[in-house]
Amino acid sequence: MQPPICARHGKPVRNTQLATFFLCDDCCEELSRLACRGEPPVFREFDLIGFCGLCNESRCVKLTQWYLCEDCQRVINSYRLGRVAAEYALQQWDTLVTPSVPHIYLKQVDIVQPQQYERRRKREPAKQLDFLAVERASYQPLFWLELKTGRNALSDMRTFQLDKSDCDDVLNVVKVTGLPALLCHVCVAQEFQPPTSRFIGAGIWWTDIFAMRDSFIEIRRRRFDSGKEAAHFDPTCFRELNVLAKMLSQGYHFALQWRLAREGIPQLYRETKR
Numbered sequence: 001m002q003p004p005i006c007a008r009h010g011k012p013v014r015n016t017q018l019a020t021f022f023l024c025d026d027c028c029e030e031l032s033r034l035a036c037r038g039e040p041p042v043f044r045e046f047d048l049i050g051f052c053g054l055c056n057e058s059r060c061v062k063l064t065q066w067y068l069c070e071d072c073q074r075v076i077n078s079y080r081l082g083r084v085a086a087e088y089a090l091q092q093w094d095t096l097v098t099p100s101v102p103h104i105y106l107k108q109v110d111i112v113q114p115q116q117y118e119r120r121r122k123r124e125p126a127k128q129l130d131f132l133a134v135e136r137a138s139y140q141p142l143f144w145l146e147l148k149t150g151r152n153a154l155s156d157m158r159t160f161q162l163d164k165s166d167c168d169d170v171l172n173v174v175k176v177t178g179l180p181a182l183l184c185h186v187c188v189a190q191e192f193q194p195p196t197s198r199f200i201g202a203g204i205w206w207t208d209i210f211a212m213r214d215s216f217i218e219i220r221r222r223r224f225d226s227g228k229e230a231a232h233f234d235p236t237c238f239r240e241l242n243v244l245a246k247m248l249s250q251g252y253h254f255a256l257q258w259r260l261a262r263e264g265i266p267q268l269y270r271e272t273k274r
């Protein structure tokens with residue numbers, strides 16, 4: 001028997017299931033239009049007050065279903081997480097970093113936007129990362145900042161893992177723009193209001209590409225996510241945002257740029273024997 005048509009793929013895909021979300025009217029419309037090729041949900045009933053699966057707000061939501069393959073369901077669930085992490089990062093930057101360096105601001109470059117499935121023949125490396133730190137008066141770009149989101153606080157992590165493809169993206173952006181990059185780990189917690197839940201930013205830490213290179217441990221194949229290979233790093237390379245605030249006020253961003261010019265692009269990982 002043929003599997004159902006995945007609404008985001010627009011064709012039958014193996015592992016396609018009835019995927020369930022709780023969505024407000026606005027977000028249901030947004031997902032239909034942008035992610036599901038204009039397909040309305042196959043089921044949308046039962047009003048209740050709860051957290052919306054896309055905007056994360058407490059609103060009147062409905063139980064909403066589309067047929068989606070496993071990958072597309074995972075991608076759609078990642079939109080809310082991405083938005084929560086970006087918003088939290090900006091808010092923490094404003095609170096902890098801006099007072100020390102009001103002349104530097106964060107510009108969100110890569111905005112999380114639902115998209116339908118597109119088959120790419122070859123994966124193109126990224127040309128930009130999530131945020132660009134910019135000098136307010138001159139609009140001069142200073143460095144990139146990429147976010148990674150997870151459920152763990154830094155203190156609970158034995159290693160910090162980043163997919164090899166994500167490492168390559170970061171380095172490609174450094175290469176094509178000539179700007180250094182920082183990486184932030186955002187920890188999100190979940191608050192439940194059955195049958196819904198919302199995500200809350202619960203911690204943020206940062207590191208830079210040189211500190212990452214120095215903290216590389218090994219390459220391991222992931223057990224999930226189609227066995228992608230990930231680079232593992234010692235989490236002690238991450239620090240608090242108030243440390244970044246102090247360092248930036250002392251010109252750390254220029255030191256990073258000089259280092260990049262002098263040493264070249266650091267290799268974030270090496271192939272290791274397992």
Ligand SMILES: [Zn+2]
Nearest residue numbers: 024027052055
């Ligand atoms: Zn919503």
Ligand SMILES: [Zn+2]
Nearest residue numbers: 006009069072
């Ligand atoms: Zn799909």
